[in-house]
Amino acid sequence: xxxxxxAAAQWLNYPTPGIPRLPDGRPNLTAPAPKxxxxxxxxxxxxxxxxxTDDCAQGGRRVGAIVWYFDLAEGLxxxxxxxxxxxxxxxxxxxxxxxxxxxxxxxxLHGVPRINFRGNxxxxxxxxxxxxxxxxxxxxTFRQVFTDGRPLPDVTEPAWMGYSIGxxxxxxxxxxxxxxxxxxxLDTRKGHPHSDALRVTERFRRRDFGxxxxxxxxxxxxxYLKPWTVKTVLNLMPDTELLEMSCENHEKTLEHxxxxxxxxxxxxxxLP
Amino acid sequence: MKAKLALVxxxxxxxxxxxxxxxxxxxxxxxxxxxxxxKLIGALTKIEWVNPHGWLYIDVKDETGKVANWALELxxxxxxxxxxxxxxxxxxxxxxxxxGTRAKDGSNVAxxxxxxxxxxxxxxxxxxxxRP
Numbered sequence: 166x167x168x169x170x171x172a173a174a175q176w177l178n179y180p181t182p183g184i185p186r187l188p189d190g191r192p193n194l195t196a197p198a199p200k201x202x203x204x205x206x207x208x209x210x211x212x213x214x215x216x217x218t219d220d221c222a223q224g225g226r227r228v229g230a231i232v233w234y235f236d237l238a239e240g241l242x243x244x245x246x247x248x249x250x251x252x253x254x255x256x257x258x259x260x261x262x263x264x265x266x267x268x269x270x271x272x273x274l275h276g277v278p279r280i281n282f283r284g285n286x287x288x289x290x291x292x293x294x295x296x297x298x299x300x301x302x303x304x305x306t307f308r309q310v311f312t313d314g315r316p317l318p319d320v321t322e323p324a325w326m327g328y329s330i331g332x333x334x335x336x337x338x339x340x341x342x343x344x345x346x347x348x349x350x351l352d353t354r355k356g357h358p359h360s361d362a363l364r365v366t367e368r369f370r371r372r373d374f375g376x377x378x379x380x381x382x383x384x385x386x387x388x389y390l391k392p393w394t395v396k397t398v399l400n401l402m403p404d405t406e407l408l409e410m411s412c413e414n415h416e417k418t419l420e421h422x423x424x425x426x427x428x429x430x431x432x433x434x435x436l437p
Numbered sequence: 438m439k440a441k442l443a444l445v446x447x448x449x450x451x452x453x454x455x456x457x458x459x460x461x462x463x464x465x466x467x468x469x470x471x472x473x474x475x476k477l478i479g480a481l482t483k484i485e486w487v488n489p490h491g492w493l494y495i496d497v498k499d500e501t502g503k504v505a506n507w508a509l510e511l512x513x514x515x516x517x518x519x520x521x522x523x524x525x526x527x528x529x530x531x532x533x534x535x536x537g538t539r540a541k542d543g544s545n546v547a548x549x550x551x552x553x554x555x556x557x558x559x560x561x562x563x564x565x566x567x568r569p
Contacts, residue, residue: 177518177519262464263464263465263466263467264464265464265466265467267464270464270467272489300515302488302489302513302515302516303488303489303513405519408515408518410488410489410513410515411488412488412489413487413488414485414487414488414489414490414491414492415489417490417492417508418468418489418490418510421468421540421541421542421544421546422467422468422541423467423468423541423542424467
């Protein structure tokens with residue numbers, strides 16, 4: 166059942182213990198969503214927003230498509246995503262330069278919510294904090310979503326990934342994040358910017374064992390004239406684990422880069 | 438059952454990996470020139486199985502018989518592992534055919550879009566007998 170070749174990556178194919186299975190041994194992805202001991206939905210598992218099998222394509226997604234990583238507004242109307250002049254100028258420059266200035270291209274943090282669309286996400290709920298572990302295609306990182314009742318902080322040290330708190334709205338886990346660095350990237354090919362005024366709301370609802378609905382709202386008055394919302398589904402990846410990923414060989418990539426110098430991006434203006 | 442799931446998932450990723458640059462963590466055009474396609478045939482000398490990009494090195498003989506070593510950029514090894522490939526999928530001495538895109542600075546470096554060995558597509562979604 167487990168290939169001898171999998172010794173190359175020790176937990177690549179390790180069967181996840183204790184998950185519901187069909188008679189033939191495959192994970193039962195449409196079993197009911199599990200609950201934790203305090204009766205809340207259990208969001209545990211390894212998740213990926215990219216759809217690799219026909220199973221997850223039932224929602225109309227193209228198998229293998231990477232969509233919102235490249236353009237978070239894909240599928241929305243132009244009128245839904247109205248940039249301020251500051252944001253529009255930056256977005257135009259980033260797209261015209263084929264996103265060469267993207268910090269993620271230098272193995273730096275992707276920011277939120279883009280981090281959810283670039284690799285594997287492991288959710289580990291605990292009573293006081295829900296931990297998100299990420300394996301991207303260039304590094305490993307984490308987010309701490311505190312559920313101990315603390316408010317969002319007054320931030321003097323803005324962060325790539327912001328500061329997150331979480332709470333329950335019925336069977337939906339609502340994550341609020343603020344405290345972002347100015348001038349981040351919401352997506353890659355389009356380069357939609359965000360300012361330090363960004364507030365991201367992520368709503369996670371585990372529909373069944375193998376599927377997690379994720380609704381994301383972008384609220385950034387310095388970059389967008391009104392909030393906008395996208396919806397997607399995360400797919401459970403059973404019988405595998407996060408693998409180590411580090412940017413250890415990036416110098417070789419940089420050896421052959423010929424980059425025209427980047428015009429500087431101005432900081433976002435103050436709110437009136 | 439598992440084999441069917443494997444084939445479905447594997448087939449799904451073929452089209453994905455056919456457009457190699459899409460997987461890069463950085464902008465393809467920062468490094469490679471889409472107007473310089475290359476097709477190379479050579480024997481593998483070395484493989485660097487590291488993230489975020491693996492590298493294959495091959496000795497390519499030109500018409501005069503002169504040998505030049507080329508470096509070919511792969512996608513992230515973690516993704517290749519999840520498709521069932523490993524650092525031992527090719528061995529030094531294996532003769533491979535590579536189609537790709539040359540580096541902008543004109544060096545013997547290319548991004549590998551397609552790697553063929555003995556008629557089989559390597560490091561892509563069309564692997565045989567491997568579990569995704």
